[in-house]
Amino acid sequence: MHGALFVAKTGLSAQDTNLKVISNNLANVATVGFKKDKAVFEDLMYQIRRQPGAQSAADSQLPSGLQLGSGVRTVGTQKLFHTGELQITDQAFDVAINGRGFLQVSMPNGDIGYTRNGQLHLNADNELVTAEGYLLEPVIALPAEVVNFSISTDGVVEVVTAGDPTPTEVGQLQLADFVNPQGLVALGQNLFQESSASGAPIVSNPGENGTGILKQGVLEGSNVNAVEELVDMITTQRAYEMNSKVISTADEMLSFVAQQL
Incomplete structure (x- = not known):
């Protein structure tokens, strides 16, 4: 499986979760005492191909190494308890x-x-x-x-x-x-x-x-700022589209290889 496909799949899943959190905030924009949620993300484990600081020769070290990330996941949601209007x-x-x-x-x-x-x-x-x-x-x-x-x-x-x-x-x-x-x-x-x-x-x-x-x-009132949530929704939509584009590009690359071999 092409590595980019898996990475982009995790990005789609994370942005889908983020959109669900935003939609819940917007649904409760008029709920008395409601406290908004914020999705929290973290990057997944890395494949260390070349260890940073490893010896590249007798008197030299690798300055950065080669580390390949494997995507993102939603680690939690955080309630923001600042007072509403x-x-x-x-x-x-x-x-x-x-x-x-x-x-x-x-x-x-x-x-x-x-x-x-x-x-x-x-x-x-x-x-x-x-x-x-x-x-x-x-x-x-x-x-x-x-x-x-x-x-x-x-x-x-x-x-x-x-x-x-x-x-x-x-x-x-x-x-x-x-x-x-x-x-x-x-x-x-x-x-x-x-x-x-x-x-x-x-x-x-x-x-x-x-x-x-x-x-x-x-x-x-609810501490949800509708304008802020709408901006976050647009950002999430664009991030989702970019991850979809990665899947489309990886598919085209695999299709090219399959046709040429």
Whole structure:
């Protein structure tokens, strides 16, 4: 098999993966709290035909040698956790994290999930939940006949009930932070899960230990830059075309040899 065919095949596969990552970013350009992905590539092992620095004569060495690469592969995807644009909604149950940290969510299997999506709702028991109905951790339940609901920048939840103008504290929102957020496992549904790569969660009140503050009536938009993704898509398309051209050229060379012999 012509070596260039295999090398170009790895390039096509890598660019196909890159395009899939870009398409997922663009599909989630309007998803609240979404964090964009970036494909990470590495070159494959080399065939060392002549070792750099090897003796070429009694008193001389090879300055560079002969090393032939065998292509590229996608080694991983990296989540970029910079804060997305904050969008004012003026909805009492919307909350955005301005800075580091994640809201904690109790998932059906008992595990704790982590999210940047602050679109909160009330369930039938007057408890704060996510759009999927998952309870916040710690659980925050509101009393009946609430006429005013507020969340302070440091996470204190207060309500005013009918017949009592004095605000009452009913809970404290906490944020979890990680040494390596890129190591979190993406579960979908705007949720992440702890892994050995992310490290254990560091739970604290908003504004403490380097975590961000909360903004009520605001949502954090996706951090995807549509123009940047479109430019990356064009670059990926051209790289794919060039690798396809290599396969076409290698095929023509093999065809020429087959016809002449």
